[in-house]
Amino acid sequence: MEKRAHLPNVGKALRMEKRHLQVLLDALRGAGYTVIGPRVRDGAIVYEEVRSLADLPIGWTDEQEKGHYRLKGRGDEAFFAFTTGPNSWKQFLHPPILSLSRARRTENGLQWELPNDPPPRYAFLGVRACDLHAIFVLDRVFTGGQYVEGYYEARRKATFLIAVQCTVAGGTCFCASMGTGPKAPPGADLVFTELADIFVVEIGTDQGAALMAQVPCQPASEVDLASVEGRLEETARSMRRQLDITGLPDLLKRNLEHPRWDEVAQRCLTCGNCTMVCPTCFCFTVEDKTDLAGTEAERVRYWDSCFTTAFTYTAGRAIRQSAKARYRQWLTHKLATWWDQFGMSGCVGCGRCITWCPVGIDLTEEVWAIRQTDRAQREGS
Ligand code: SF4
Ligand code: SF4
Numbered sequence: 511m512e513k514r515a516h517l518p519n520v521g522k523a524l525r526m527e528k529r530h531l532q533v534l535l536d537a538l539r540g541a542g543y544t545v546i547g548p549r550v551r552d553g554a555i556v557y558e559e560v561r562s563l564a565d566l567p568i569g570w571t572d573e574q575e576k577g578h579y580r581l582k583g584r585g586d587e588a589f590f591a592f593t594t595g596p597n598s599w600k601q602f603l604h605p606p607i608l609s610l611s612r613a614r615r616t617e618n619g620l621q622w623e624l625p626n627d628p629p630p631r632y633a634f635l636g637v638r639a640c641d642l643h644a645i646f647v648l649d650r651v652f653t654g655g656q657y658v659e660g661y662y663e664a665r666r667k668a669t670f671l672i673a674v675q676c677t678v679a680g681g682t683c684f685c686a687s688m689g690t691g692p693k694a695p696p697g698a699d700l701v702f703t704e705l706a707d708i709f710v711v712e713i714g715t716d717q718g719a720a721l722m723a724q725v726p727c728q729p730a731s732e733v734d735l736a737s738v739e740g741r742l743e744e745t746a747r748s749m750r751r752q753l754d755i756t757g758l759p760d761l762l763k764r765n766l767e768h769p770r771w772d773e774v775a776q777r778c779l780t781c782g783n784c785t786m787v788c789p790t791c792f793c794f795t796v797e798d799k800t801d802l803a804g805t806e807a808e809r810v811r812y813w814d815s816c817f818t819t820a821f822t823y824t825a826g827r828a829i830r831q832s833a834k835a836r837y838r839q840w841l842t843h844k845l846a847t848w849w850d851q852f853g854m855s856g857c858v859g860c861g862r863c864i865t866w867c868p869v870g871i872d873l874t875e876e877v878w879a880i881r882q883t884d885r886a887q888r889e890g891s
Contacts, residue, residue, distance in 0.1 A: 523730035537724040538633045547635035555595040574681035576870030593680030598789035610809040629664040639691030640860040644789035673698035679749040682861030687752035692745040703738040759846035775834035782815035784863035
């Protein structure tokens with residue numbers, strides 16, 4: 511019979527055999543959580559319900575570049591040797607389609623129904639450092655101001671977070687230059703790092719400690735902790751992209767008429783993929799629908815995108831009619847005016863918008879191009 515560690519305290523690090531991740535999955539399910547984690551689906555690693563270790567993309571990795579994503583076998587048994595995929599945790603906390611209310615005409619007049627189901631209890635398994643930052647960005651947007659978005663707040667409060675620190679860098683990642691990874695920030699219930707044969711598990715909260723008390727594990731050694739630091743440094747060093755964030759909001763604001771916006775508009779399809787895959791883009795629209803008989807109506811919230819013409823349709827016309835205006839709005843909001851609105855960056859360096867842009871537009875290249883001419887102009891003046 512295996513020995514179980516005493517109830518570990520917050521802040522402690524444990525070593526856990528990889529097969530015992532199943533014990534943790536079972537404990538989470540026993541505690542009433544639906545575990546959402548990475549799975550292979552349609553040639554990509556997506557987030558869906560995970561019930562057993564067999565569901566995880568063990569032995570898979572992803573190859574990512576501008577407009578390019580492929581899965582490859584690694585020829586080993588690594589559990590988490592891939593990075594971010596086309597979807598993110600946003601879809602569970604801020605669903606793409608949400609019914610806000612329904613009305614039905616009855617003999618007794620209109621009957622209104624407001625959704626009052628309890629929020630789903632999700633345990634997110636495999637939250638990367640950049641995506642943990644993205645959740646904190648959404649927290650700020652939806653719950654950090656005067657008006658709190660109740661649906662988001664309820665889901666977020668019910669969510670258990672298991673971060674997994676990246677031990678490989680994706681081809682389009684640039685979190686190291688943004689200060690958003692690969693080391694996970696505080697805030698997760700548990701933080702995993704995968705080493706060759708074990709997971710090192712850092713305990714972030716009392717709930718995390720209570721769960722880990724049900725899993726066979728031992729205290730992590732100094733060697734384990736040094737290996738974690740070494741793997742994170744190696745991941746950061748191997749990141750091929752970077753975004754120089756020095757004075758970035760001011761740089762973009764003083765270059766709103768830069769010719770680069772015209773160049774990128776020649777390529778941009780205004781498809782909105784970048785906003786759909788982005789873990790922090792939160793814009794939505796609300797539509798009222800009725801049936802043909804006029805007896806039922808529903809108010810539904812949908813994700814929207816600043817790349818659609820309808821997004822700025824006001825008083826008979828769209829305000830941002832050109833691709834240039836829409837791309838510039840998106841990029842300057844992410845990297846500049848988000849600071850004015852929320853006191854933080856709207857970009858966490860996950861690289862999804864680069865990978866999933868069908869024409870391979872790369873925001874790090876766009877900013878670099880603007881910075882080069884801005885610097886040359888300022889040095890010449
Ligand atoms: S930047 Fe790329 S993904 Fe975004 S709207 Fe333009 S073409 Fe689509
Ligand atoms: S803007 Fe691009 S790199 Fe930044 S968080 Fe969104 S998808 Fe990730």
